[in-house]
């Protein structure tokens with residue numbers, strides 16, 4: 001049996017020492033203030049053992065990783081009708097691309113690019129007030145991680161609300177095509193706030209467990225989604241979770257994964273583990289530079305790639 005604790009600690013030490021850290025996101029002013037020296041890795045295995053390295057209990061802005069969980073909620077609410085509002089093909093474009101949305105008449109290519117995630121948020125919001133929808137998303141995260149302390153960082157949400165002109169353009173564009181049901185400001189308000197949820201790698205890895213175990217959280221026995229749905233969410237993470245860097249992530253890491261511009265990545269090793277990594281510096285596609293390298297090391301050493 002490989003010693004996962006040791007491997008995780010060694011990877012964290014190696015990553016801490018590397019000078020090539022990528023660049024922190026600056027288009028959300030509050031994220032520009034984050035120290036690029038941070039690094040954390042947490043792996044929860046089948047038995048619930050959590051192996052940690054680095055700052056595994058430091059909370060960071062999960063940003064687009066929240067889209068895995070909003071997709072899960074929206075599928076629960078709308079079922080397969082969700083796919084009338086959003087596609088499920090890789091985009092090959094940056095996460096905030098506007099051209100693609102115009103070409104495809106307001107239907108976003110997948111639920112993980114910004115336009116797609118905004119459409120998914122709109123589905124969750126319908127029939128509720130924004131506060132209720134946000135409460136539902138936050139309660140879901142707390143339930144999955146079994147941790148009532150998880151919260152939203154209001155400063156990050158306000159920062160994006162002030163500067164999120166591109167997302168506003170995407171949302172208005174979809175509204176013009178009738179893809180959004182709710183007032184644009186309401187949908188965006190919920191979207192910016194769920195992106196601003198702050199979690200540590202330990203909390204995130206625990207929250208992702210249901211995706212590694214056929215839709216069921218093995219710790220609590222709660223069935224979150226059906227095995228088929230878990231498999232499909234993993235498939236979308238594999239093909240779309242890193243935007244135009246998804247091919248490279250599959251090639252190097254070989255696991256379903258979802259990144260966020262806060263520098264976090266949630267990766268799922270089916271039937272083996274739920275993994276969260278954080279390093280705030282990003283590569284050119286807006287994905288964590290050292291986060292990806294750390295996951296590549298981990299899957300190589302453990303032989304965890306889903307491609308054998």
Ligand SMILES: NC(=O)CC[C@H](N)C(=O)O
Pocket residue numbers: 062063064065095096114160167192195259260261262286
């Ligand atoms: N890739 C990301 O994490 C982007 C999320 C960010 N809130 C945005 O909408 O731009």
